[in-house]
Amino acid sequence: MEYNHLSPLGWNTYFENQITQDERELIVGKVSIENKTNYQVLAAGETYIAEATGRLFYMAETDAELPKVGDWVLMMEIDKGKAVIQKVLQRQSVISRKVPGKKLEEQIIATNIDKLFIVQGLDSNFNLARLERYLALAQNVEPIIVLNKADLCPHPEDIVRQVKERIKNVEIVVAAALQNQVSTLHPYIKAGSTIAIVGSSGVGKSTIINSLIGRPFMATGEVRELDSKGRHTTTSRHLMLLESGGVLIDTPGMRELQLWGDQYSLSTSFEDIEALSEHCKFKNCTHTDEKGCAITQALDEGSVDEAHWINYVKMIKELAYLETRQDVSAMLERKNKWKKIHKEQRELYKRRNI
Ligand SMILES: Nc1nc2c(ncn2[C@@H]2O[C@H](COP(=O)(O)OP(=O)(O)O)[C@@H](O)[C@H]2O)c(=O)[nH]1
Ligand SMILES: [Mg+2]
Ligand SMILES: [Zn+2]
Incomplete structure (x- = not known):
C-alpha cells in the first residue's frame, strides 16, 4: 500500500515504521469521530464507518487503549464504506x-x-x-x-x-x-x-x-x-x-478539568516555580511551610505571584494523589516511559517546525 496520500492528515514515518509486512494489506485510516458504538474513519479518498474487533476490546486493559479521535488505525473492509478496526498504531502524543x-x-x-x-x-x-x-x-x-x-x-x-x-x-x-x-x-x-x-x-x-x-x-x-x-x-x-x-x-467543552499526569505536566505553566524548587533545602519540599523553601522565600520577597503559587500547590497535590494510587501510578509510569522514548523525536519535529 502507498501511504503518501495520507500525509495531509499527518501521516509520517513514525507511523509507517509500525506497519509490519503482513499488515500492508490493511487499510490505514485516521479516526475522525467517535460514536457510541462505532467510529468514523478517514482513509484515502473514502470515509468509513468502522467498528473495533472484539479482540481489540478484549485485549485493551483500559479504555485509553481503544481507538480515539486522532488515532491512526488499521482496518479491513467488510462492505462498501464499512470496515473493522484491527489495530491502533502507537500514538505520537x-x-x-x-x-x-x-x-x-x-x-x-x-x-x-x-x-x-x-x-x-x-x-x-x-x-x-x-x-x-x-x-x-x-x-x-x-x-x-x-x-x-x-x-x-x-x-x-x-x-x-x-x-x-x-x-x-x-x-x-x-x-x-x-x-x-x-x-x-x-x-x-x-x-x-x-x-x-x-x-x-x-x-x-x-x-x-x-x-x-x-x-x-x-x-x-x-x-x-x-x-x-x-x-x-x-x-x-x-x-x-x-x-x-x-x-x-x-472537543466538547469541559466543565471540569482534573489532571491526569505527573509533575512533568506542570513544567509549562510553572517553569519559574519549578526552577526555584531546585534550591529548596528538602528534596520532598511541599513549598508550603518548610524552612529553606526557595519558593515561599520568593513569595515573601514578592518575586513570585501569590495566586500563581496557590494554583501550583493545588495542582501538585492533585498529581501527588494520583501517584499514591498504585494502579494509577502504574499507568502513569507507562505513559512516562513512552514519553521518554519519543522525546528525541519530538525535538526533531520541533526543529523541522511541523
Ligand atoms: N461577542 C462574541 N461572541 C462570540 C465570539 N465567538 C463566539 N461567540 C459566541 O459565543 C457563544 C458560544 O460559542 P461556541 O462557538 O458555540 O462555543 P463553544 O462551546 O466553545 O464551541 C455563541 O453564542 C457564539 O456566537 C466572539 O468572538 N465574540
Ligand atoms: Mg462547540
Ligand atoms: Zn520548597
Missing part, C-alpha cells in the same frame, strides 16, 4: 484528563496532536488559574493561548500583558471569531499538522472552527445535549481536514 467524578481513570481528549489551541473568552470567562490548568494538557504538544471575544473587551492588550507576566514562553493570540477575525491563528495551521481546540463550553471553539473553514460547519451556541436521565452527555469530538491544509479537532 495524547491529551487526556481524569474522567469527571471520583473514578481514577484516564479520559483521552484527542491523540496525535501537534498543537493545542487553548481558548478563553475575553469576557467574564477569562481566568489565569484555569489557563495554567489547561496548559497541563499540552504534553508533547505546542500550546497556543487563544483569547477570543476581543469585541467584548475594551483593552485586550492589558489582558495579554497579565497572561505574559504569569505564563512565560507560551504564545498568545487574540481573536474575535464571531466577527471572523481569526487571522492571528493562520500562522499555526499547516498542511500535515493537527491542532486540537480545547476550552470551557461557550468560549467560542466551534465559532472559531467555522470561521477558519469559512462556513457554518459546527453547531454553535447553547448546544447542551442531555441523555434520557437529564445528564450532560459527552458530545463527540470532531476531526476535520481543512481545504487549505491542516487538521482541526473540536
